[in-house]
Amino acid sequence: MASALAAAREAALEGEVPVGAAITLEGQIVAVAANAPRRLHDPTAHAEMQVIRAAARLLARDRLEDCDLWVTLEPCAMCAGAIAHARIRRLYYGASDPKGGAVEYGPRFFSQPTCHHRPDVYGGIGAREAGDLLRDFFAARR
Amino acid sequence: MASALAAAREAALEGEVPVGAAITLEGQIVAVAANAPRRLHDPTAHAEMQVIRAAARLLARDRLEDCDLWVTLEPCAMCAGAIAHARIRRLYYGASDPKGGAVEYGPRFFSQPTCHHRPDVYGGIGAREAGDLLRDFFAARR
Numbered sequence: 001m002a003s004a005l006a007a008a009r010e011a012a013l014e015g016e017v018p019v020g021a022a023i024t025l026e027g028q029i030v031a032v033a034a035n036a037p038r039r040l041h042d043p044t045a046h047a048e049m050q051v052i053r054a055a056a057r058l059l060a061r062d063r064l065e066d067c068d069l070w071v072t073l074e075p076c077a078m079c080a081g082a083i084a085h086a087r088i089r090r091l092y093y094g095a096s097d098p099k100g101g102a103v104e105y106g107p108r109f110f111s112q113p114t115c116h117h118r119p120d121v122y123g124g125i126g127a128r129e130a131g132d133l134l135r136d137f138f139a140a141r142r
Numbered sequence: 143m144a145s146a147l148a149a150a151r152e153a154a155l156e157g158e159v160p161v162g163a164a165i166t167l168e169g170q171i172v173a174v175a176a177n178a179p180r181r182l183h184d185p186t187a188h189a190e191m192q193v194i195r196a197a198a199r200l201l202a203r204d205r206l207e208d209c210d211l212w213v214t215l216e217p218c219a220m221c222a223g224a225i226a227h228a229r230i231r232r233l234y235y236g237a238s239d240p241k242g243g244a245v246e247y248g249p250r251f252f253s254q255p256t257c258h259h260r261p262d263v264y265g266g267i268g269a270r271e272a273g274d275l276l277r278d279f280f281a282a283r284r
Contacts, residue, residue, distance in 0.1 A: 037204045042195050043228035044186070045204075053184050062179045062187075077244070077251050078223025085220060086185040099256060102219070106256030107249030109219050114241060114248030 094130030236272030
């Protein structure tokens with residue numbers, strides 16, 4: 001989660017909403033990525049999407065069933081869907097997101113009968129630091 | 143929708159689940175893409191994701207509020223989330239997807255309070271041809 005938080009801090013410096021993610025395999029980091037939709041002109045470029053794409057490319061396969069994903073914010077519906085498609089083993093996330101989250105909030109996607117893979121989910125990991133980064137970012141833009 | 147169906151047929155020839163998508167702006171096609179997660183080693187590479195990324199890259203912006211998306215199958219949660227993030231104006235889709243859809247089925251994402259943009263939605267466009275393509279594909283693999 002330290003690497004994901006570092007990526008989130010870098011995103012803030014680029015003017016992007018500060019969210020970062022990492023993927024690990026057997027305890028080793030495979031890929032780290034930050035939220036970057038504005039910089040990349042890509043509305044799908046959330047941190048989770050970027051890190052899943054990077055890890056799948058590096059491992060040359062489209063299923064990451066032995067990988068764990070760490071992200072500083074509760075995933076949205078798009079990212080929760082991608083986590084299920086990628087068959088991620090464990091999901092660790094930081095701050096909860098009542099406005100846009102899809103794990104504890106909104107569609108609670110992993111509890112839907114149309115969700116075909118449910119990772120083990122651990123919320124609240126590094127939540128204070130992840131939440132502070134987001135609050136500071138939005139406070140500075142007001 | 144004819145272009146999206148053509149892309150779906152090409153996906154089947156590549157051994158990918160046959161789903162295709164197109165994005166139009168003022169009645170002109172901006173981008174066409176097919177489902178390609180296996181070929182690209184990218185679990186996020188559904189047709190809708192590929193076409194949104196291509197159109198955003200071409201238009202050099204991360205919001206496509208003046209664009210319409212055409213896809214041969216009801217979008218899943220990942221793709222419905224991406225459609226909302228991209229601020230797509232109108233969504234036209236073909237076959238319904240009771241097993242994995244997120245528009246009429248499962249999370250019905252565009253009706254969730256955590257969904258921040260709802261396109262106008264038109265289902266059942268070219269549904270018979272889109273559904274036949276999927277049925278033929280899965281029947282041939284059994």
